[in-house]
Amino acid sequence: MSALAFFIDPSRCIGCRACERACAECETHRGVSMIHVDFFDRRESIASAPTVCMHCEDPTCAEVCPADAIKQNEDGIVQSSLKPRCVACSNCVLACPFGVPKMIVPMEQMMKCDMCYDRTSAGKRPMCATVCPSQALAFVSPEEIARDRREQPVNVFHFGNQEVVTKVHLMLPLARTALEIDVADQIWEEMP
Amino acid sequence: MSRSHPSLPLWKEDVSFRAADERFVMRRQFGRAMALTSLGMFLGNLWILGRTWTRRLAPRNPSAVVVAGVSELAIGQVKVFAYPTQDDPCLLIRLSATSWVAYSQKCTHLSCAVVYESETGRLACPCHHGYFSAATGEVLQGPPPRRLPRVHIEPRGFELVAVGMEDDRA
Numbered sequence: 335m336s337a338l339a340f341f342i343d344p345s346r347c348i349g350c351r352a353c354e355r356a357c358a359e360c361e362t363h364r365g366v367s368m369i370h371v372d373f374f375d376r377r378e379s380i381a382s383a384p385t386v387c388m389h390c391e392d393p394t395c396a397e398v399c400p401a402d403a404i405k406q407n408e409d410g411i412v413q414s415s416l417k418p419r420c421v422a423c424s425n426c427v428l429a430c431p432f433g434v435p436k437m438i439v440p441m442e443q444m445m446k447c448d449m450c451y452d453r454t455s456a457g458k459r460p461m462c463a464t465v466c467p468s469q470a471l472a473f474v475s476p477e478e479i480a481r482d483r484r485e486q487p488v489n490v491f492h493f494g495n496q497e498v499v500t501k502v503h504l505m506l507p508l509a510r511t512a513l514e515i516d517v518a519d520q521i522w523e524e525m526p
Numbered sequence: 527m528s529r530s531h532p533s534l535p536l537w538k539e540d541v542s543f544r545a546a547d548e549r550f551v552m553r554r555q556f557g558r559a560m561a562l563t564s565l566g567m568f569l570g571n572l573w574i575l576g577r578t579w580t581r582r583l584a585p586r587n588p589s590a591v592v593v594a595g596v597s598e599l600a601i602g603q604v605k606v607f608a609y610p611t612q613d614d615p616c617l618l619i620r621l622s623a624t625s626w627v628a629y630s631q632k633c634t635h636l637s638c639a640v641v642y643e644s645e646t647g648r649l650a651c652p653c654h655h656g657y658f659s660a661a662t663g664e665v666l667q668g669p670p671p672r673r674l675p676r677v678h679i680e681p682r683g684f685e686l687v688a689v690g691m692e693d694d695r696a
Contacts, residue, residue: 396543405545412543 340449340463341479341487342384343505346470349373349382353462353471360450360461363414366438368447369462384471386462387412387434387447388489389501395426395435395446404444410501411451415444431493431515449502479505486510493517590687593618593628593679602644606631609677609688616677617642617649618686619660626686628677629663635670649674 354367374381393412396404403419404426406412415426415435422442426435435446450460454473463473472479479487487503490512497512506513531539531547539547593607599620607628609616615631619642629649631639638653642660649658656668663674676692 393543397538399543402541402543404543405548406543407545 338454338459338473338475339479339487340386340460340502341472341474341483341505342386342502343470343472343483343485344381344383345485345505346468347371347382347384348468348470349380350467352465352467353384356461356465357447362452363445366436366445368436368445384462384466385432385434386460386471386502387449388432388491388498388504389449391499391501394429394431394496394498398425398429400425407451409451409455411449411454412446413448413451414446417443420444431491431496431498479503484508488513491515590680590689593686593688596681596684596686599626604642604644607688610691615639616688618677618679621647621660626679626681627660627663628679628688629658629674630677630691632674633670634665634672634674635668640674 349371351371353369354371357369358365358367369384369386371382371384374383389406389410389412391410393404393406396406396412399415400423401415401419401421403415403421404412405416420443422437422439422444424437424444426444426446427437435444437443438445450458450462454460459473460471463469463471466472476487483505485505486508488506488510489500489503491498491500491504492512492514494515494517504513531542542548591607591609593609594605599605599618601620601622603620605618607616607618608614609628616628617631617640618626618628620626629640633640633651633653633656635651635654635656638651640649640651640656640658642648643650647660648666649660649663651657651668651670654669656670657666658664658670658674659666663676665671665673677688678690678692680687680689
């Protein structure tokens with residue numbers, strides 16, 4: 335695999351959803367997009383953020399899989415569940431801290447972003463990164479991103495006590511070396 | 527086999543999510559295992575066959591052994607004796623004043639010890655409820671595939687002598 339890396343900058347996302355359409359074009363999962371764009375508080379804000387698989391070094395989805403169906407290959411790409419093994423239990427869907435795996439109910443199989451492994455393993459860029467007009471999804475070399483962007487690429491996330499190191503980088507404001515996420519704060523509770 | 531990630535708990539290594547850690551069984555490995563297993567079974571069967579043949583060739587009429595006195599057993603009574611070797615328990619049964627029969631005690635099904643039931647005149651195997659006729663040794667009921675091997679008993683004077691074993695391989 336080439337030295338190119340994946341960088342996500344949600345602040346650049348304009349919510350055009352071109353990435354979703356491009357992803358769904360792929361013949362390995364035609365019609366089903368492995369990427370999704372989230373819109374936050376749409377009445378008040380135009381903020382949106384694309385979510386691709388972060389390809390963790392120790393993928394929680396694979397660790398919780400009871401059927402050993404999710405495999406991380408030699409390039410560190412966490413792949414979709416193996417069809418003969420996946421039991422459609424949705425453990426991975428619940429466990430992933432980034433909310434990436436999707437249970438495709440009609441197929442009774444979990445499918446997820448594999449960073450277009452057919453393309454990236456041959457030196458091409460993932461479909462979503464090729465179509466992103468604002469390069470919120472960028473598949474470039476680290477030198478190029480350091481040269482062109484002000485933000486800092488970060489690939490360490492703290493979910494409470496769990497440290498997750500990922501292959502995909504998130505662009506954060508400078509002087510941030512890790513993204514701290516207070517898990518308890520994210521748990522929805524009814525207001526008194 | 528040496529461990530590739532000694533710091534990880536064993537179960538994590540056993541079901542590693544890393545494709546590189548998967549220990550695939552190759553087709554040739556599988557084929558070799560199958561071939562060796564069948565070869566082992568073939569040799570085992572040869573060994574069993576050879577053992578059966580050598581036993582069959584061995585002399586089947588060992589020396590006569592005094593089993594009991596003529597008046598030792600009352601009618602319907604049973605005595606256990608060993609014949610032709612110490613490891614072959616047999617049953618001597620007095621059926622009437624003048625007739626004695628003796629059979630190997632090993633059930634022909636799974637070699638449980640049979641017991642004599644004097645009220646029905648049967649030899650019963652308690653393991654799987656196999657029944658043999660005490661008069662002939664024939665199977666009356668249950669899973670045994672063959673009749674009990676009979677020991678030929680001859681009264682000589684005041685003694686009962688076992689003089690030979692009926693061929694149990696019929």
